[in-house]
Amino acid sequence: MMAKENTFLRMIVALGVAVIFGTANLTAETVYVDNLNGNDTNPGTTDKPLKTLNKAAELINSTTGSGPTILKVLPGVYQFQNAVVFENTRPYTKDKRLIIEAAVLPDDSDWKPELMPIVISSAVPTTNFGFDCSIGLKVEVNHVTIRGLKLLGNPVSEIYYYPIARENKDLTDLIIRQCLFVGDEDALPIQSGVLAHGNEIVIDHCVFYNCKNSIVYYFVDEDRTKARVGSEMTYCIIVGGYETGIWTAAPDQDFKFHHNIITRCANAWIHNTANLTEYSLNNCIITDNEKYIARWTNDKGPVPSEQAYIEGNIIKEGDVQLVKKDDVSIPKDYLHVVPGTLGSDLGAGLFLK
Numbered sequence: 381m382m383a384k385e386n387t388f389l390r391m392i393v394a395l396g397v398a399v400i401f402g403t404a405n406l407t408a409e410t411v412y413v414d415n416l417n418g419n420d421t422n423p424g425t426t427d428k429p430l431k432t433l434n435k436a437a438e439l440i441n442s443t444t445g446s447g448p449t450i451l452k453v454l455p456g457v458y459q460f461q462n463a464v465v466f467e468n469t470r471p472y473t474k475d476k477r478l479i480i481e482a483a484v485l486p487d488d489s490d491w492k493p494e495l496m497p498i499v500i501s502s503a504v505p506t507t508n509f510g511f512d513c514s515i516g517l518k519v520e521v522n523h524v525t526i527r528g529l530k531l532l533g534n535p536v537s538e539i540y541y542y543p544i545a546r547e548n549k550d551l552t553d554l555i556i557r558q559c560l561f562v563g564d565e566d567a568l569p570i571q572s573g574v575l576a577h578g579n580e581i582v583i584d585h586c587v588f589y590n591c592k593n594s595i596v597y598y599f600v601d602e603d604r605t606k607a608r609v610g611s612e613m614t615y616c617i618i619v620g621g622y623e624t625g626i627w628t629a630a631p632d633q634d635f636k637f638h639h640n641i642i643t644r645c646a647n648a649w650i651h652n653t654a655n656l657t658e659y660s661l662n663n664c665i666i667t668d669n670e671k672y673i674a675r676w677t678n679d680k681g682p683v684p685s686e687q688a689y690i691e692g693n694i695i696k697e698g699d700v701q702l703v704k705k706d707d708v709s710i711p712k713d714y715l716h717v718v719p720g721t722l723g724s725d726l727g728a729g730l731f732l733k
Contacts, residue, residue, distance in 0.1 A: 413430045414454040417454075446476075449470070453480065455484065455497055456497060461502055463503055472524070473523055474523055477523045480525070482496060485528045485558060487558075498532060513542060515541075519551075523552075526557070526559060547577055549600055554582070558584075558586065560587045562590065570591040574595040585732055588617070589620060592622050594616070594618045594625055598630065613637050616640045621646065623645075623650070629652045631656065641665045643669065644700075646671065647682050650673075651673070651674075651675060658689060665700060665723045668700070672696075
């Protein structure tokens with residue numbers, strides 16, 4: 381009898397109490413999605429995963445518990461034609477979050493670039509943010525973390541595409557960490573890797589490669605003058621932004637910007653005309669860009685800015701060299717700074733350790 385009880389307990393621990401849906405008062409949930417082996421008729425458990433991100437979002441949006449939710453995304457290519465929208469009324473908190481993450485993260489011992497889940501949308505534009513644009517993952521809840529995903533551009537030509545977006549100006553606490561954004565101006569354009577209204581937008585240890593813009597920190601209120609709080613960009617690599625590396629639309633109260641690399645961009649930084657924030661930049665490499673700080677004008681686009689930012693240990697000269705793939709394999713540090721060259725000791729890139 382005791383042996384049967386122990387076996388039953390081991391089964392309960394292995395399954396984890398977290399993966400039971402349809403119960404109103406769950407303390408935690410984990411949903412699994414596997415594009416290669418899943419099925420959208422499955423319950424989303426580790427042994428019976430869902431197939432699509434759209435179905436995973438639908439399942440998560442239907443829950444009413446009070447604890448955290450974790451969406452584990454297994455390796456594969458996740459292609460969709462309608463935005464994946466996360467929105468529900470659950471009371472997520474800073475400690476009990478909605479986490480959307482790769483099943484294998486960059487600091488895991490068995491991680492390699494090929495294991496990053498690939499997110500690609502071919503959605504046509506719909507009206508969001510007051511204009512027509514295409515969105516990949518639309519995050520409309522508080523306290524969300526997205527990490528470990530590879531997000532490609534939209535192959536539908538001549539559209540504004542945002543792989544990750546948040547439209548509600550009243551929302552707070554969005555963390556994007558260890559994500560790789562890869563675009564191409566002609567084939568897979570990304571207007572901005574992240575476009576987000578609201579407060580506490582944190583971009584950390586991400587790589588943006590050939591995106592028109594890496595991130596647009598958008599607005600907090602309707603008149604576009606209220607200062608945003610709690611936002612930051614840290615340990616990121618931005619290469620080839622053909623409009624700008626970073627764009628700050630609304631003013632900021634306590635913005636943190638440090639240990640970033642911005643190189644080979646049309647502008648390193650664009651701010652809106654009404655944004656008079658004196659930003660502080662620390663321990664960064666900002667080199668080989670056509671312009672440094674620009675101000676956005678509706679009639680002329682970006683023009684050189686008269687604003688001076690506070691600089692602490694900013695390197696503005698030198699060539700940033702990136703690790704590229706060869707004909708056979710993709711190195712583990714693909715699109716990171718070549719070891720021993722300028723910026724390799726900064727800690728920028730996908731790896732936290």
